[in-house]
Amino acid sequence: xxxxxxxxxxxxxxxxxxxxxxxxxxxxxxxxxxxxxxxxxxxxxxxxxxxxxxxxxxxxxxxxxxxxxxxxxxxxxxxxxxxxxxxxxxxxxxxxxxx
Amino acid sequence: xxxxxxxxxxxxxxxxxxxxxxxxxxxxxxxxxxxxxxxxxxxxxxxxxxxxxxxxxxxxxxxxxxxxxxxxxxxxxxxxxxxxxxxxxxxxxxxxxxxxxxxxxxxxxxxxxxxxxxxxxxxxxxxxxxxxxxxxxxxxxxxxxxxxxxxxxxxxxxxxxxxxxxxxxxxxxxxxxxxxxxxxxxxxxxxxxxxxxxxxxxxxxxxxxxxxxxxxxxxxxxxxxxxxxxxxxxxxxxxxxxxxxxxxxxxxxxxxxxxxxxxxxxxxxxxxxxxxxxxxxxxxxxxxxxxxxxxxxxxxxxxxxxxxxxxxxxxxxxxxxxxxxxxxxxxxxxxxxxxxxxxxxxxxxxxxxxx
Ligand SMILES: [Zn+2]
Ligand SMILES: [Zn+2]
Ligand SMILES: [Zn+2]
Numbered sequence: 169x170x171x172x173x174x175x176x177x178x179x180x181x182x183x184x185x186x187x188x189x190x191x192x193x194x195x196x197x198x199x200x201x202x203x204x205x206x207x208x209x210x211x212x213x214x215x216x217x218x219x220x221x222x223x224x225x226x227x228x229x230x231x232x233x234x235x236x237x238x239x240x241x242x243x244x245x246x247x248x249x250x251x252x253x254x255x256x257x258x259x260x261x262x263x264x265x266x267x
Numbered sequence: 268x269x270x271x272x273x274x275x276x277x278x279x280x281x282x283x284x285x286x287x288x289x290x291x292x293x294x295x296x297x298x299x300x301x302x303x304x305x306x307x308x309x310x311x312x313x314x315x316x317x318x319x320x321x322x323x324x325x326x327x328x329x330x331x332x333x334x335x336x337x338x339x340x341x342x343x344x345x346x347x348x349x350x351x352x353x354x355x356x357x358x359x360x361x362x363x364x365x366x367x368x369x370x371x372x373x374x375x376x377x378x379x380x381x382x383x384x385x386x387x388x389x390x391x392x393x394x395x396x397x398x399x400x401x402x403x404x405x406x407x408x409x410x411x412x413x414x415x416x417x418x419x420x421x422x423x424x425x426x427x428x429x430x431x432x433x434x435x436x437x438x439x440x441x442x443x444x445x446x447x448x449x450x451x452x453x454x455x456x457x458x459x460x461x462x463x464x465x466x467x468x469x470x471x472x473x474x475x476x477x478x479x480x481x482x483x484x485x486x487x488x489x490x491x492x493x494x495x496x497x498x499x500x501x502x503x504x505x506x507x508x509x510x511x512x513x514x515x516x517x518x519x520x521x522x523x524x525x526x527x528x529x530x531x532x533x534x535x536x537x538x539x540x541x542x543x544x545x546x547x548x549x550x551x552x553x554x555x556x557x558x559x560x561x562x563x564x565x566x567x568x569x570x571x572x573x574x575x576x577x578x579x580x581x582x583x584x585x586x587x588x589x590x591x592x593x594x595x596x597x598x599x600x601x602x603x604x605x606x607x608x609x610x611x612x613x614x615x616x617x618x619x620x621x622x
Binding site for chain 2: 259
C-alpha cells in the first residue's frame, strides 16, 4: 500500500531530517486492513532513526503529537483504529517544539 | 493539499455550519469543526479576549516578541489580521532577540525575516552581543552547559524590554498559550513560588514596569495554534535550542499533555485554579527599585543581568548564579527552556524568546 507520511514540528529530526516520506507498507500476515496502529509500529521500526520515545508512548503517539489523516484530525476518525487506504496521506506534527 | 477522502465515517458534519466535513476536534469544547469555521472561532475567540481584557488602546505601538516558532508566528499573523479586520488602530512591530547561538538562532531569525515580508510588519532585532558584549555561544564556552539557562533567561527578559524601548512601543505581546500557562502554574506550585504563581496567570503583567506585557493566547490551546499554522501553511521554525535542558519543566509539560489526552478541559481548569490563588498578606513580595548600574527594574542594588555580566567580565561566571528563588528568572516558560544534546524534541527551547 502506497502512503505518504509527513513529519513536522521537529519530528523530522527523528527520521534523518526528512519531512516527507513516500512509503510502501505491506500488510502483515493474517491482517486484512492497515490501521493507524499498524502504521505506527511500522513507522517506528522503519522510519524513526533515533529517540523513538519522542514519537511514541506505549502503542500510540506521544501526547502532544498531532496526527492528521488526509488533512483530518485523527481524533475524528478513531485514533489507532483509523483504517488506511492506498494513497492516504498521514501527517504527524509535534506541538512540543518551539514557541 | 486536498488529499484523498476524509475518514470520519462520513456521518457527521461540522457542528457549526452543518455543511462541511469536520477537520478537527476542538480540545476546549470537543466540537467537531470544519476548517473554515475553525478559522472563524479561533480568530473570534482571540479578538474577544483582546476586547474583554482591554489589552490595547487605539493608536498604541505594539511589539510582538517573535522567535520564529509556532506561537509567535501565529500571533503575528492573527494579530495583524485582527488589527485590519476590526480596525484596532495599532502599529505592530516584530521584535526578535539574537542570543548568538550558531545554527539555532540564525536559522530561526531567517524565519522571522520572512515573516517581516509576509505580514508587512517592521522587524527589530536586538542582540546579546550588542547589549551585553557576549553571545550565548561565548557564554557557554566560558561557563559550560550547566548554568547557561540562567544567563539566557535573565538576558532575554531584559533584552526584550530594551528592544521594546528602542521601538518606543507601549506594549509587548508574547505567544504564551494556555498549555504554557497551565504548565507554569503547575511548576510554581511544585516550587512553592507563591509570588510567581499569582502573577503567572495574569493576562497583562509589568504594568508597573517600563513596558507592560500581555498574552493574547492565554486561553488558546497549543493544539489549535499548531492546527491553524498547519492548515494555513504558516511558515515557522521548529528546531530546538542546542543548549542544556530543564528537566523539571519537561516533566511538567509531559504531565499536562497526559492530562489533556484524558480530559482536554484540564488545561483551562489549571489556569482557573492559578487565577483563584490569592497571595496571603503574610507572603512578602520583593520591593521594586532600579539597578544602580543600568537603571533596569530590580529589587536589589544591581539587577540580575548586571550581576551575571560582572561575573562574566571578571572571569568569575559563577557569581550571581544560585541566589535566585526559582530555577527560572521569569514567571514564565519560554525563557529557560534549553534542550540537551544537539537536537532534542522534548519540551520547548529556551531560545524561544517570547515569554
Ligand atoms: Zn463548519
Ligand atoms: Zn543592571
Ligand atoms: Zn536559553
